[in-house]
Amino acid sequence: MKFKLEIAPLNLDQTLGCGQTFRWRRLGDGLWEGPLGDQLVRMAQRGSILEVEARPGGKHARRLVQEHLRASDDVPEIQRKLAKDTVLAPGIAHVKGLRIVKMDEWECLVSFVLATYANIPRIAKMIETLSSRYGEEIVNGIRAFPTHDRLSEVSRTEMAGLGLGYRAEYIHSLCRTIDDESVSRLGKLSFSSLREELKELPGVGDKVADCVSLFGFGRLEAFPIDVHIERAFARLYHKKGPYSKLRTFASERFGEYAGYAQEYLFYNERLRAPGGACLFSKK
DNA sequence: GCCCAGGAGTGTG
């Protein structure tokens, strides 16, 4: 089935390619394909219009895409508030269409546990390994992210043979610590409680808890701090220190939309990686 | 070959 959506502002290349999510593939300018829930989705951006093809299709396909791209976020308003930060202000014009995505909670949790101390191509590869082996088929060989129940059936030895490194033990243990019911229960908690409960899970520390809060549970006040953000803070704000200190700083500075600020800084920092441009001022 | 990766867990001062 095919349908059109209007989502503005939107930059699909920035949103799906910046490294916040791992299963989308870029087929061309503003043209992306990937599994979303039980659908294989192809999206082409024509300005603010998104042309979507979903297979096998269904009534919920439209809602799936709207939710994933957080169509109801008032991004211009979020940016107006964040632009009060004099460091962010000059760069925001370059990321007007970069939106936070909303992932499935379970997929997000596993993905970011796998993402510890690995680069993005490898993260994508590990996720594809799990999906191709244990995911439900959507259409011709493309498989959904595996359910908790299916992943729980994988033995420790089998998991250890998948090229996940020490993360294999985390995932195996994670499956035994949490189930679908407890995941949905987490969704009802306040941000601070959610964060504390996530940190109880194997393989989940400060950073992963914040990623899962932000991209999985949609808590825009979450501010994940990885090596890139640490560098950005040191360079742009002259801020260093332990996680808790940096998180408090981010929370005070960016407030309820800290997650968007984080994604702008992350995008900028990764862009600069092999000598790219810098969008934000050094103040 | 070398360096690094969207860190977490554990032990120590």
Add this chain to the structure above:
DNA sequence: CACACTCATGGG
């Protein structure tokens, strides 16, 4: 609380 060390391994 703050730091040091270890963990397993592929991508650039």
